[in-house]
Amino acid sequence: MNKAIIAIAGAGLLASACASDPYGGTNQTVRQGAIGAGLGAVAGAVIGNNVGGGNAATGALIGGALGGAAGAIRGSNQDRNNQQRYRDSQGRYYYCYDNRQDECYWDNGQRRY
Numbered sequence: 803m804n805k806a807i808i809a810i811a812g813a814g815l816l817a818s819a820c821a822s823d824p825y826g827g828t829n830q831t832v833r834q835g836a837i838g839a840g841l842g843a844v845a846g847a848v849i850g851n852n853v854g855g856g857n858a859a860t861g862a863l864i865g866g867a868l869g870g871a872a873g874a875i876r877g878s879n880q881d882r883n884n885q886q887r888y889r890d891s892q893g894r895y896y897y898c899y900d901n902r903q904d905e906c907y908w909d910n911g912q913r914r915y
Contacts, residue, residue, distance in 0.1 A: 842865035
């Protein structure tokens, strides 16, 4: 039983350590979501093994899902805080991430070219 917990914990930590944004940016939603999923899986495996029926795999699945969702919400809030809001000459608002003028979007979500 202890080998299963160690294996699940190791897999969760490896998955969260390799988290990166598939778009090559500094997207905190992806990063924080992966870290939360890894930590949640580890915590869920430990709790699942010690409580109830002693099923570490079920605990890891539930913990990973909850941790991933919580991490993604936290990362999304950080991404939103990193946006810079601007107004063009016609009075329309647009957002740029991390002061990068090549990655800007209108209020409706369309990319600004």
